Amino acid sequence: MNIYVNGRFLTQPVTGVQRYALELVKRWDQLLVEGREDREAYSLIVLSPPGAIHELDLKHIKIKQIGTFGGHAWEQLVLPAYARKGLLINLCNTGPLLKGNQIATIHDAAVFEHPKSYSFVFRNAYKVIQRVLGIRAHRIMTVSQFSKSQLIEHYRIHENKIKVISLGKEHMQIVEPDQDMLEDHGLVGQDYVLAVSSMNPSKNFPNIVRAIDLLQQVDYRIVIAGGTNGKVFGTTDMPHSDKVKLVGYVTDRQLKALYDGAACFLFPSLYEGFGLPPLEAMACGTPVIVSRNASLPEVCGEATLYCDPDSPADIALKIDRVMKDERLRESLSARGLERSGQFSWDKCAKQTWDVVKEVVRT
Numbered sequence: 001m002n003i004y005v006n007g008r009f010l011t012q013p014v015t016g017v018q019r020y021a022l023e024l025v026k027r028w029d030q031l032l033v034e035g036r037e038d039r040e041a042y043s044l045i046v047l048s049p050p051g052a053i054h055e056l057d058l059k060h061i062k063i064k065q066i067g068t069f070g071g072h073a074w075e076q077l078v079l080p081a082y083a084r085k086g087l088l089i090n091l092c093n094t095g096p097l098l099k100g101n102q103i104a105t106i107h108d109a110a111v112f113e114h115p116k117s118y119s120f121v122f123r124n125a126y127k128v129i130q131r132v133l134g135i136r137a138h139r140i141m142t143v144s145q146f147s148k149s150q151l152i153e154h155y156r157i158h159e160n161k162i163k164v165i166s167l168g169k170e171h172m173q174i175v176e177p178d179q180d181m182l183e184d185h186g187l188v189g190q191d192y193v194l195a196v197s198s199m200n201p202s203k204n205f206p207n208i209v210r211a212i213d214l215l216q217q218v219d220y221r222i223v224i225a226g227g228t229n230g231k232v233f234g235t236t237d238m239p240h241s242d243k244v245k246l247v248g249y250v251t252d253r254q255l256k257a258l259y260d261g262a263a264c265f266l267f268p269s270l271y272e273g274f275g276l277p278p279l280e281a282m283a284c285g286t287p288v289i290v291s292r293n294a295s296l297p298e299v300c301g302e303a304t305l306y307c308d309p310d311s312p313a314d315i316a317l318k319i320d321r322v323m324k325d326e327r328l329r330e331s332l333s334a335r336g337l338e339r340s341g342q343f344s345w346d347k348c349a350k351q352t353w354d355v356v357k358e359v360v361r362t
Helices: 016-033 071-082 120-136 145-155 170-174 180-184 205-214 252-261 276-283 296-300 312-324 326-340 345-361
Strands: 002-006 043-048 062-065 087-090 102-105 139-142 162-164 192-196 221-225 244-248 264-267 288-291 305-307
Touching (some): 016 043, 016 345, 102 120, 139 145, 139 345, 145 162, 170 276, 170 345, 192 252, 264 276, 264 312, 276 296, 312 326
Parallel strands (some): 002 043, 043 062, 087 102, 192 264, 264 288, 288 305
């Protein structure tokens, strides 16, 4: 059976969506190499546009570059032509409109719930593509029960067509921290609150800045790590504060160092399909504060302290509480480590591969 993977993610910077795709492909390869799945039954090929920025050390799964251009045009015109004789797996919210034999992962319905977080072109393209995928794809995978409810509401996808499969966290546990990151930004031996995400308006970074400015005479600051993309995200009106340090896009090793060194992790997001950064932070033993919105209670359970994302005063109160209470930090760290143990990429890979086999058999 020819199975193709939409490898457009190999050309994109890593956010949670690309992380999911990268980790899944690597662990599918492990399943095949270790003989936990029948490697003689499937020919699995990742089809990539030119300009890949990620390298995968795969033993069984092949990577093939096709076409001479990339982007949505590659996905809609080149990809379906090469994948016409097999099953196509799309892992990053989009896929070709004219391909019938395919599976797709749609992570959320953010373009409906928070349209101003995205550029006009991006959100409208996604609305069309995801509606069509909801109709044409054999199965839709998503990352939380919350996202499943959103796909049913906004795309009218039948609930029996959707499979919920949680993400994993081991990628952040095995990476070696880059301690130069802390030295370069003057963070060695310093207390700081860490916030991590792409500069998407729904991540609520302005209220983080407003919250820290409400705290008087504190001897710590907020460190915000994350890149931006004007073609994807709407504009964020970020207020200025001397208590906030923006470090921009970071590598995995730099991010691990930031997690390890943080006194706590803050994630007051307005909307999440899953919420990978809090899970990463918990897996690193970092105390976590998150909003009680969307999928975050589903992922974090009782392992975090919750805040009202619309209230800078409440965010400030929760920061102050965690930073002043060492016993609370120790408790949150222990609960976070326990909670994160319930999520794994191996489990995610096995469950998603079961969906693939189910479609192949039908």
